[in-house]
Amino acid sequence: MSMTTPPGWYADQGVPGTERWWDGNAWTAHTRPLGGTAPVAGPYQQPYRQPPTVPPGPAGGRGGGRARGLAVAGVGVLVAAAIVVGVTLLGDDGTTTVPRSAPTTTTGEPAPGPTAGTGESPTAEPSADPDVLVDQLNGITLPIPDDWEKSDSLVDRAVTMTTVADRECPGETNRYCRYGRVMSATATQTDADSPEALAKEDIQDASDALYDEDTIGNTPYGNVTSHTVVKSEAVSVTGRTGYLVRWKVTTGKGQGGYVQSLAFPSAIGAGSLVVVRFAFDAGPEGPPVSGMDTITKGIRTIGDSTGGVGSSIGPS
Structure with a gap:
């Protein structure tokens, strides 16, 4: 055996x-x-704390990606390519380059790891509950709302989910934008020493990455022209004190959207800070903004059946 x-x-x-x-x-x-x-260096990551015992490694595995410098971090891997008639690519901003009908082939994915002692690849178990997004590195899960799905692509070394529905980007032709995007990753390349400091530092970068100019100079929303602070408050996430900042952004094209940076200590290890970025398009077809609070309240440590609190613990 x-x-x-x-x-x-x-x-x-x-x-x-x-x-x-x-x-x-x-x-x-x-x-x-x-x-x-x-x-x-991936998005938002702080210095890594060495885990306990590291056993002999499995053979195999591949990686690949492209990098983009942000104020908080360099953009990491975007694992998705499609080659036949054209290229389909899910970018930092959740946009997709057409032709949408072109057959796709996923490349750059890590090869399966072997089963210890056999040299064979293990049989992959079901990828957990389809109703939760698992951030294994930070020991948390996020609830996946109805009409949302896990992203097949790994954006910025973050675990990502998006709305199933999309439409042509308001600022670009032949590009398609998701109405909602959420991504979770460990923070890095930041001097922020608290969730509040990190959330307030990250919100500008989140706005730029999700609604302004993408990694190759495209402006799917016609750039961000202004923003309004909608919420800035402490919250409890997985029993730990976190902080969120939410902006309403106005864009050159389309109806703009809502961006949120939620920062809190990781559920595992030495408690490195985690950032969850939210982007909900405004307008009747966009996700209700209350969904940001619902997802925040549903963040759990892996294996915890009670879930995070996600409620305000102080004045706005």
Whole structure:
């Protein structure tokens, strides 16, 4: 009887000099230098705390990506490519480049990890509950609302979900934008020493990345022209004190949207800060803004059946 390799950092054979996080069932997008103490710079990530024992690594695994410099972090991997008639690409901003009907082939995904002691690939177990998005590295789950779905692409080394529905981007032809996007990742390259400081620092970058100019200079919403602070308050997330900042952004094209940066200590390890970015398009077809609060309240530690609190713990 074989035993599945436990979660941990293992050498990535597809990218020499790199280790990739194996979550016990599949490779994730999280990478770091081989033998290093910090993951490769992804969005919002703070210095990595070395986990306990790291067993001998599984063979195999690939990685790839492209980087974009942000004030908080360099943009990490965007694992999706489509080649036949054209290219379909889910970007930082949740947009999709057409032709939409072109057949797609996913590339750059990590290869399956082996089963310990056999050299064989393990049989992947069901990817958990379809109603929750799992951020394995930070030990949390986020509820997936009705008419939303997990993204097949890993954006900025973040776990991501989007609305199922999309439409042609208001500022670009032949590009399609999702009405709602949420992504969770560990924070890095920031001097913020508290959830409040991080949320207030990250909101501008979130607004730029989700509604302004994308990584290749496209402006699917015609740039952000102004913003209004809708909410700025402390909240409790998974029993820990966090902080959120929410903006209503006005864009050059379309009806704009709502952007939120939610920061709180990770549920595992030494409590590195986590940022969850939200982008909900405004207008009748966009998700209700109250959905941001619903998702926040539903954030849980992995295995916790009670869930996070997500309620205000102080004056706005």
